Amino acid sequence: MRTIAVFVNPDKPRAVEMKARLEELLCAAGLRTLCFETGHRHADADLSALREAELAFVLGGDGTLLGVARQLAPLGVPLLGINAGHLGFLSEAEPANLEDTVRRVAARDYALEERMMLEASLTRRGRTEQTLIGLNDVGIAKGSFARMVTVDVYVDDVFVDSYSGDGLIVSTPTGSTAYSLSCGGPILMPQLKVMLITPICPHTLVARPCVIDSRQQVRLVVHATHRDVGMTMDGQVGVTLCPGDEVVVRESQARTVLVKLGKREFFDVLRSKLHGGNNH
Known part of the structure; x- marks a missing residue:
């Protein structure tokens, strides 16, 4: 049956x-x-x-x-x-x-349609503390009343920029219509094999969203003068971050399969x- x-x-x-x-x-x-x-x-x-x-x-x-x-x-x-x-x-x-x-x-x-997922690994003092997977996005953000947080962004270990503001989002094409969209990120077709990096309320006007290939790896280094910083997966699973923590985001081997x-x-x-x- x-x-x-x-x-x-x-x-x-x-x-x-x-x-x-x-x-x-x-x-x-x-x-x-x-x-x-x-x-x-x-x-x-x-x-x-x-x-x-x-x-x-x-x-x-x-x-x-x-x-x-x-x-x-x-x-x-x-x-x-x-x-x-x-x-x-x-x-x-x-x-x-x-x-x-x-x-x-x-x-x-x-019919069935596959959607790519993300894997985010938190490293603290050289040790991997936790690994999460999700369909929409990985967010690094400050608390409601905390001062700014700065996130250094590397793509395949090449330095991209330092973003100061409320945080930063790395999303899948599926997640481009979620948190990233409200932060000014572009809408992406869900079949694209890319990742989207979107600053949250950046302190400088030249900070703009960036689209990269899904085969690339994003490394995020967190800097803050306070400890009111966290990482969330799909806005649902949260982890407290400390200054100096690194989060590596890559395409997950897992897939979400949707019925069409x-x-x-x-x-x-x-x-x-x-x-x-x-x-x-």
């Missing part, structure tokens, strides 16, 4: 409501379901049974899908997002289309999400 996983964000009422209906539809289609709740309370759940899953429905918003993507990337399970949040850039379907979505999954009428139900043009999705569907 084919197995379908279902991840639901318990903090979103619409997602919880959808879960019951989705289970009914999957059962009626002859598909076995494995259900999990998302969030910090369930981060240590045993996901070994997911190796049998054909794909995983993710009921929630973009944040929910980002968290599940980090969990499931090592397993290679494709994700199908059903939007129960706000923008839903990463979602493939809306709650109103649930029945048709299940019908297409049951008929295997879908039809040919939706990227710019159509972009216009719909950012401008409420206006054509002009």
Whole structure:
């Protein structure tokens, strides 16, 4: 029997409501379901049974899908997002289309699309302290009331520049429509094999975003006169940084695989999400 996983964000009422209906539809289609709740309370759940899953429905918003993507990337399970949040850039379907979505999954009428991920390794005094992976971005930022932070940027060990301000973001093309976009970064087609470096509120007007090849490696050296500095992955997993810490960001070997139900043009999705569907 084919197995379908279902991840639901318990903090979103619409997602919880959808879960019951989705289970009914999957059962009626002859598909076995494995259900999990998302969030910090369930981060240590045993996901070994997911190796049998054909794909995983993710009921929630973009944040929910980002968290599940980090969990499931090592397993290679494709994700199908059903939007129960706000923008839903990463979602493939809306709650109103649930029945048709299940019908297409049951008929295997879908395609798969790979998205690159990032790997960030924190080194302190020559020792690797932690390594994280994520789909959207790695952010280095100061706290709300702290003074500026300076980040030295190296690409393949070649010095690029020192950026003073609120911090710096390294993002994937998928993440270009997230935090980086709000900091003035460009929008990138998700199929591009590149990384994007975007300063956060830089102290100088000549500091601009930079696009590099995904095969290159970014090394970030943190300088600050205070300890209110942190690194986040996808804006969800945080690590406190100390002055002198180094963060190396590279393309991860892991991939997020997204289920696609039809040919939706990227710019159509972009216009719909950012401008409420206006054509002009």
